[in-house]
Amino acid sequence: MLGSGYHFLRRFPTTLDCFRLQIVFVNGKFCKDPMLVVAEDFFKHVDAGNTTNKLGSKVTPVSVNELFGLNTLGISLARIDFAPRGLNPPHIHPRGTEIVIVIEGTLHVGFVTSNQNNGQNRLFTKVLNKGDVFVFPIGLPHFQLNVGYGNAVAIAALSSQNAGVITIANAVFGSTPPISDEILAKAFQIDKNTIDYLQKQFWYDNN
Incomplete structure (x- = not known):
């Protein structure tokens, strides 16, 4: 039963199929016991986001x-x-x-x-x-x-x-550890001091 269900899931996966397979991970998520599924698994309330940040x-x-x-x-x-x-x-x-x-x-x-x-x-x-x-x-x-x-x-x-999501400025100038200033200076065709300045900034993530 598990084997045939697993092969079906690989070809035509659905959320409920995932629920039926109690010991299988799909997309890195554990499949829930179907007897434990509740309406809240399909529901979420979304409030307005706080825009009091440097990106607004x-x-x-x-x-x-x-x-x-x-x-x-x-x-x-x-x-x-x-x-x-x-x-x-x-x-x-x-x-x-x-x-x-x-x-x-x-x-x-x-x-x-x-x-x-x-x-x-x-x-x-x-x-x-x-x-x-x-x-x-x-x-x-x-x-x-x-x-x-x-x-x-x-x-x-x-x-x-x-x-x-990959926010471009954050990824390029705010990575850990930072990308070499020599690489970025040549890529953006600006001096290393400007790159050093940008890398020292706080790159806010609005996600």
């Missing part, structure tokens, strides 16, 4: 890490709150495409394409108002900036239960 934004994720019932379903979402001029800084999702809808306010959003044959990267941007939708393809750097006069709220849906 807060991302509240609802991925498999926060909601057990999402495992194997291939979807997740996040609530993004913005103070006036708040920024969700350039970042990538290595495992998921994102589609965002503006619930309140006005956002300037955009993404940059992968490297082109001519050595350039195209920027696609748009100003979004309430009810507008925009897509950020998987793995491409993208951002959202509140350009309205008040607070803004957006909901982002992602095509993975655990899309991941």
Whole structure:
């Protein structure tokens, strides 16, 4: 029974299949005994995020890490709150495409394409108002900036239960241990003193 169920799970996994297999890990998550499954495994309340930080934004994720019932379903979402001029800084999702809808306010959003044959990267941007939708393809750097006069709220849906996030500035200048200033100085074509200054900053994580 376990063997046949395991092979079925590998081909066509669902959350309830995962629950049936009591000793199998899927995507690093332990499969729960089906007799112990409750409605709360599929439920989460999301409050407004605290935007009193240096970025003026807060991302509240609802991925498999926060909601057990999402495992194997291939979807997740996040609530993004913005103070006036708040920024969700350039970042990538290595495992998921994102589609965002503006619930309140006005956002300037955009993404940059992968490297082109001519050595350039195209920027696609748009100003979004309430009810507008925009897509950020998987793995491409993208951002959202509140350009309205008040607070803004957006909901982002992602095509993975655990899309991941890499905030570019944090990863490049705030890694532990730090990337060599010689490498970064040559990559950004600036002097090492500037790199040293950037590496000494506190790179806030709004996730």
